[in-house]
Amino acid sequence: MQYNQVILLKNGVECCLRNGMESDAQAVLDNFHLTHGETDYLLTYPDENCFDVMQESQFLKEKLESEHEIEIVALVGNAIVGTAGIEAVGKKYKIRHRAEFGVSVAKEFWGLGIGRALTAACIECAKAAGYIQLELNMVAGNTRAFAMYQKAGFVEYGRNPKGFHSRSTGFQEVIYMRLEL
Structure with a gap:
């Protein structure tokens, strides 16, 4: 699945x-x-990442070649400042209509519209891939x-x-959200 758009x-x-x-692996x-x-x-948490550069490169290659999943990067200048993606919930018939969505943006770039644009891009890609439902989990305290x-x-x-279960605040309530496409 291919995606490329410039936003202001x-x-x-x-x-x-x-x-x-693949060449973005270290920056991602x-x-x-x-x-x-x-x-x-x-x-x-950062220390829970289990990918090295080679594994990240392979992950990005697989997403680039996939017809049903994608990993999108947000670049300001030459710097990757955010990522988002969609991933199938599963391949079994009963759940293959569902995809999961995730997004993250560097704090320095919060409030500029990158998260909103990445979300819209993933929704567009999920529709193009034929999904019927896009899902996410989020911490209840994240009101923005x-x-x-x-x-x-x-x-x-x-x-x-x-x-x-947060290392610093204890248990966090998680909200489950879905979007019918």
């Missing part, structure tokens, strides 16, 4: 949204470590993300009061 951020700077490529890993260390709202997802059309369908 709220600060007037251009941002390129495109497929992550660096962005992962940065973003996952800047907030307690993401699924993992919740508002963004609601604006994009996602609706809450459940909560888990002990969905995440």
Whole structure:
């Protein structure tokens, strides 16, 4: 699945949204470590990343060649400042209509429209891939993300009061959201 779009951020700077490529592996890993260390709202901590550069490169290659999954990078200048992707929930008949969605943006670039643009790009790609439902999990305290997802059309369908166990704050309530495509 291919994606490439240039958007204008709220600060007037251009941002390129495109497929992550094998050559982006180190920059994607660096962005992962940065973003996952800047907030307690993401699924993992930087030290829980199990990919090395070769594995990340292979992951990006597979997403680039996939007809049903994608990993999109957001570039400002030559720097990757965010990533987002869709991944099949499974290949079995009963669940192959569903995809999971995730996004992260470097804190320095919050509030400029990158998260919203990456979300819209993933929705577009999920529709093109033939999915009927796009899903995400998010920490209830992340009110800015919740508002963004609601604006994009996602609706809450459940909560888990002990969905995440944060190293710093203890249990975090997780909200399950879905979007019918």
